[in-house]
Structure formats: structure tokens, C-alpha cells
Amino acid sequence: MTRRKAAIAAAGTLAAGALTAGLISVPSAFADGNGTHAQTAKRHGSAEARGVQLAAARAARAGIDWKDCPADWGLQKGVECGWVTVPLDYAKPHGKQIKIAVDRARSTGSKEERQGSLVYNPGGPGGSGLAFPNRIPAKNALWAKAATAYDFVGFDPRGVGHSAPISCADPQEWVKAPKLDPVPDSEADKRTQRKLAKEYADGCKERSGALLAQMTTPNTARDLDVIRAALGDKKLNYLGVSYGTYLGAVYAELFPGHIRRMITDSAVNPSPRKVWYEVNLDQDVAFQTRWEDWKQWVAKHDDVYGIGSTPEQIEAKWRELRATAKKTPIGGVVGPSELLGFFQSAPYYDSAWASVAAVWSAYLKGDEKPLIEAAGPDMSDVAGNKASENSNAVYTAVECNDAQWPRDWKTWDRDNTRLHEKYPFLTWSNAWMNYPCAVWPLKQHKALDIRTSTSHPVLIIQATRDAATPYPGGVELHKRLKGSRLITEKDAGSHGITNLKNPCINERVDAYLLKGTVDAKDVTCTPHAEPKPAASAAKAAAQAKAADVPALTP
Numbered sequence: 001m002t003r004r005k006a007a008i009a010a011a012g013t014l015a016a017g018a019l020t021a022g023l024i025s026v027p028s029a030f031a032d033g034n035g036t037h038a039q040t041a042k043r044h045g046s047a048e049a050r051g052v053q054l055a056a057a058r059a060a061r062a063g064i065d066w067k068d069c070p071a072d073w074g075l076q077k078g079v080e081c082g083w084v085t086v087p088l089d090y091a092k093p094h095g096k097q098i099k100i101a102v103d104r105a106r107s108t109g110s111k112e113e114r115q116g117s118l119v120y121n122p123g124g125p126g127g128s129g130l131a132f133p134n135r136i137p138a139k140n141a142l143w144a145k146a147a148t149a150y151d152f153v154g155f156d157p158r159g160v161g162h163s164a165p166i167s168c169a170d171p172q173e174w175v176k177a178p179k180l181d182p183v184p185d186s187e188a189d190k191r192t193q194r195k196l197a198k199e200y201a202d203g204c205k206e207r208s209g210a211l212l213a214q215m216t217t218p219n220t221a222r223d224l225d226v227i228r229a230a231l232g233d234k235k236l237n238y239l240g241v242s243y244g245t246y247l248g249a250v251y252a253e254l255f256p257g258h259i260r261r262m263i264t265d266s267a268v269n270p271s272p273r274k275v276w277y278e279v280n281l282d283q284d285v286a287f288q289t290r291w292e293d294w295k296q297w298v299a300k301h302d303d304v305y306g307i308g309s310t311p312e313q314i315e316a317k318w319r320e321l322r323a324t325a326k327k328t329p330i331g332g333v334v335g336p337s338e339l340l341g342f343f344q345s346a347p348y349y350d351s352a353w354a355s356v357a358a359v360w361s362a363y364l365k366g367d368e369k370p371l372i373e374a375a376g377p378d379m380s381d382v383a384g385n386k387a388s389e390n391s392n393a394v395y396t397a398v399e400c401n402d403a404q405w406p407r408d409w410k411t412w413d414r415d416n417t418r419l420h421e422k423y424p425f426l427t428w429s430n431a432w433m434n435y436p437c438a439v440w441p442l443k444q445h446k447a448l449d450i451r452t453s454t455s456h457p458v459l460i461i462q463a464t465r466d467a468a469t470p471y472p473g474g475v476e477l478h479k480r481l482k483g484s485r486l487i488t489e490k491d492a493g494s495h496g497i498t499n500l501k502n503p504c505i506n507e508r509v510d511a512y513l514l515k516g517t518v519d520a521k522d523v524t525c526t527p528h529a530e531p532k533p534a535a536s537a538a539k540a541a542a543q544a545k546a547a548d549v550p551a552l553t554p
Contacts, residue, residue: 465493
């Protein structure tokens with residue numbers, strides 16, 4: 001789960017799937033009793049458990065002072081903003097406090113229809129959820145039914161955006177390009193990359209202060225419970241995508257009786273053995289698989305793009321492009337690293353398939369501008385660059401703090417060298433993205449062993465060919481959350497599928513949120529519709545301007 005610059009086209013109108021099984025009612029959630037709390041405190045720290053209880057009680061009394069959002073937050077009219085105060089360190093709840101930025105759009109239904117707040121996390125770690133409430137004033141059709149019952153609530157997790165942001169490097173320096181080719185040609189290249197990773201890790205400690213050590217998924221889950229209390233909700237309604245699924249799973253482990261509804265979309269493998277080093281190795285394999293899927297699609301539409309009529313021809317063109325950019329960076333700024341930052345959005349999201357192909361097609365026809373704009377940095381976008389660096393800093397801090405990483409270089413070198421032989425698309429790039437965790441200057445915790453039974457079944461939704469969060473992660477989460485239900489989108493691979501049109505999934509999401517129902521058994525859905533080629537290369541190129549992707553992503 002790395003995060004980088006990637007291009008995303010607007011999600012298209014995709015269709016697929018049909019309901020294949022009946023629904024059953026599920027009893028309402030039970031209150032979190034003293035026994036549950038005592039067990040949680042024993043397993044995960046009594047001081048932190050008492051601290052979050054105290055913080056939640058304070059937040060419930062204070063509520064949230066909702067006001068119009070600042071104009072520069074980029075939110076639609078009708079979205080309100082506020083703050084929730086949480087402890088920097090939950091073991092010291094009376095110590096230093098930080099403020100978490102939250103926003104909401106009110107539900108569209110009647111008072112009788114309203115069921116509370118639906119809180120959202122888009123992934124990362126390091127993604128902001130503040131854009132989520134925009135779905136109500138924008139009248140997003142897929143979420144119209146849920147909007148009748150829920151206020152849509154987003155937040156900047158601790159360390160992100162407006163919530164006491166951290167930093168590991170000067171943002172303008174951090175975005176400069178071209179960067180080193182992630183695929184090493186020599187041992188000297190590897191030493192240089194390791195040196196850069198060490199400087200970055202040390203920069204995190206120097207620039208981020210006391211908050212850095214408290215940047216963990218369990219602490220963000222505690223913040224989430226304080227937000228729940230501040231919203232006035234007895235139990236949490238939650239939608240987590242990508243890394244947001246791991247945040248949800250950790251919340252379920254810490255607060256199993258506080259869940260009213262929870263949807264996890266594109267799940268991270270929560271096994272302590274996998275988090276986080278092996279999760280990233282698994283991702284390298286899955287990205288190669290989805291890269292092959294995209295090449296087949298581009299070849300099928302060679303009449304539109306003219307890149308190649310077979311996947312082998314397209315791979316040859318990719319290697320040629322990569323070699324050209326390595327020898328002489330395109331536009332002086334797009335080298336192999338920048339190319340990968342842009343092209344990886346295709347195996348990431350189906351909605352980017354046409355955009356990436358169109359930009360590449362334009363380049364091959366002599367127009368470099370779309371590729372330079374999509375893959376290269378925009379040094380004039382100071383605010384955007386600051387947000388990008390901040391998001392990357394949070395990603396690094398949370399993953400490095402959450403779990404114990406191999407500290408010896410030989411392990412990294414062996415594993416990534418072997419993987420690169422068969423799965424070269426992402427492997428070394430992913431390795432260097434995460435190598436700061438090998439030289440992390442702070443204590444690394446043991447990953448949580450998530451095994452719990454929640455007060456309401458969790459709904460897990462997973463595509464079989466997802467690159468960023470491979471399918472076995474959803475299966476593993478299903479095993480660890482007793483009573484959960486798994487919806488599988490077979491032969492599909494887009495990341496974050498609740499926001500795509502597939503009635504087999506969409507109707508179940510609505511039934512779960514509105515009625516609390518899940519299927520009697522796990523369900524397999526047919527895939528959403530395959531992307532269509534862009535109507536015009538110019539339009540696709542305009543859509544493909546690079547953007548920071550807040551997902552558990554490369």
C-alpha cells in the first residue's frame with residue numbers, strides 16, 4: 001500500500017451483475033457492555049481504553065459547532081464544517097490535545113427516515129475524507145437512497161490536511177522531477193535509494209514533533225470513536241475503502257459493540273503476518289496481473305489508440321517509452337519514476353483505462369504535452385504539493401509505526417530482487433516507497449491481531465483482480481470478523497467498487513444501510529461493465545491530469 005501520483009478519470013457509468021440471493025433481517029446492535037470493554041482494555045491497553053472513554057464523553061458533551069466551511073477547502077455549498085478535539089496520546093487524555101477537521105452534508109430524507117451519520121475514510125493512510133459529503137449536494141445517483149437516511153460525514157485523520165498535519169520533507173523539493181529510476185542498475189543505485197530513504201525517515205522525526213509517534217491506526221480508530229460521540233451517535237455507521245478497511249477492522253477490534261453498520265470496500269489483508277511488509281509484496285504481484293488486463297484491453301482497441309494490437313506489442317512499447325524517458329526525460333521532468341506514477345493508475349482504476357491510453361496514444365502521435373502535464377509535477381501548485389507531501393508523510397508514519405518491519409537490507413534485497421524477475425511493473429518502486437520503515441527512527445509496534453465478533457455483521461466487498469488490495473485480503477478479513485458477509489465481484493479488478501455502477505453490489509449496499517440486512521450466505525456478483533474507449537483523445541487527456549490518490553495505493 002503505497003501512495004503516489006496517479007491519474008484518475010471520472011468514474012463512468014458502469015453496469016453489471018444481478019441479485020442472486022434473498023436477504024435476511026439481522027437483529028439490531030446490542031449495547032457495548034462492561035465485559036466487552038474490559039476484554040478490549042485487557043488486550044489493547046487499559047490506559048488507552050480509559051483515555052478514549054474519557055475523550056468520547058467530553059466530545060459527546062461538547063458536540064460539534066457546525067459552520068460554513070472555509071472557502072479554500074473546496075467543498076460544495078451545503079456542506080458544513082467543524083472540529084473534534086482528541087488527545088494527542090490516549091494514555092494521557094488530560095495532556096496535549098489536537099483538533100480533527102470534520103464535515104457533513106445533512107440527510108435528504110424526513111426526520112423519521114434519518115438513521116444517523118455515515119462516516120467515511122477513503123484510504124491512504126493519508127487520505128482526506130472531506131470530499132465525501134459532496135456526494136449529497138452533487139446528487140450522486142448511486143448514493144441517493146443512502147442519503148435519505150444518513151448525514152454524510154468526512155474527516156481529515158490525525159496528521160492529515162487540516163488535522164495537525166505532519167511533514168517529512170519540504171513539499172516543493174519533494175515533488176521535483178525527474179526522480180531516480182526505481183529499478184536499480186547497480187549496487188550503487190541501491191545504496192543511493194537507501195540513503196534517500198534514511199534521509200526521508202529522519203526528516204519525518206525532525207519536522208513532525210511529538211505527533212509522529214502517535215500516528216497509528218489504533219489511535220485513528222480511537223479518534224473515530226470520539227468523532228462518533230461528538231456526532232451524537234450511540235453507534236458508528238462507517239464506510240471504509242482501501243486502507244479505510246483496515247481502519248474499520250481495527251475499530252471493530254477495539255470497539256466491537258459500537259458498530260451499527262460497517263462496509264469495507266477493497267480490503268487490506270489484516271493478518272499480523274501480512275501487515276505491512278508482506279501486504280506490499282502481495283501488491284506487487286497483483287499489480288502485474290492487472291497491468292496485463294489493461295494491456296489486453298488496449299490491444300483490443302488498437303483501432304482507437306494505435307499502440308499495439310497484442311499485449312506483447314504494448315509491453316514492448318512500454319519498455320521503449322521507459323527507456324526513452326530514462327535516457328532523456330520527457331519535457332525535462334518525466335523519467336521512469338514519473339511514468340510509473342502516471343501509468344499505475346490504469347491497473348488501479350478501470351475509470352483510468354481510457355485516459356491513460358489516450359495520453360500515451362497522443363504521445364506516440366507526436367504530442368508530448370498531455371503526458372508531461374499528467375505525469376510531471378506542477379511547481380506552481382504550492383498548495384497541492386503541500387497536500388501531496390503531507391499525505392505521503394502520513395502514509396509513511398502510520399505504516400512504519402503500526403507494525404514491525406524487516407530491519408536488515410538483505411531481506412529487502414532478496415525479496416524484491418526475486419519478485420522483480422516475474423513482476424517488474426511495480427516491485428522496486430514499491431520497495432523504495434516503503435524502505436523508510438526499514439530505517440525508521442521510532443518504536444514500531446506489533447500489528448493488532450484482529451479477531452472479533454461485532455454487534456452487527458460487517459459487509460465486505462472485494463473484487464477478485466484488485467491490484468492495490470488483492471482479493472485474499474477480503475477473504476482473510478471475512479474470517480476474522482465473525483458473522484461478516486463477503487460480496488465478491490468476480491473477474492473485476494477496479495479499486496473502490498462501491499462507487500461503480502453494479503446493481504448486484506449497489507442494491508445490497510442500500511439494503512444494508514437502510515434496513516440492516518445482509519444475505520444468508522456470501523454472494524458472488526458478475527463484473528461491472530468494461531470501460532469504453534475515450535470519445536476523443538483530447539477529452540481523455542484533459543481528464544487524466546495527474547492527481548494524488550488517497551488510497552492504500554502506489
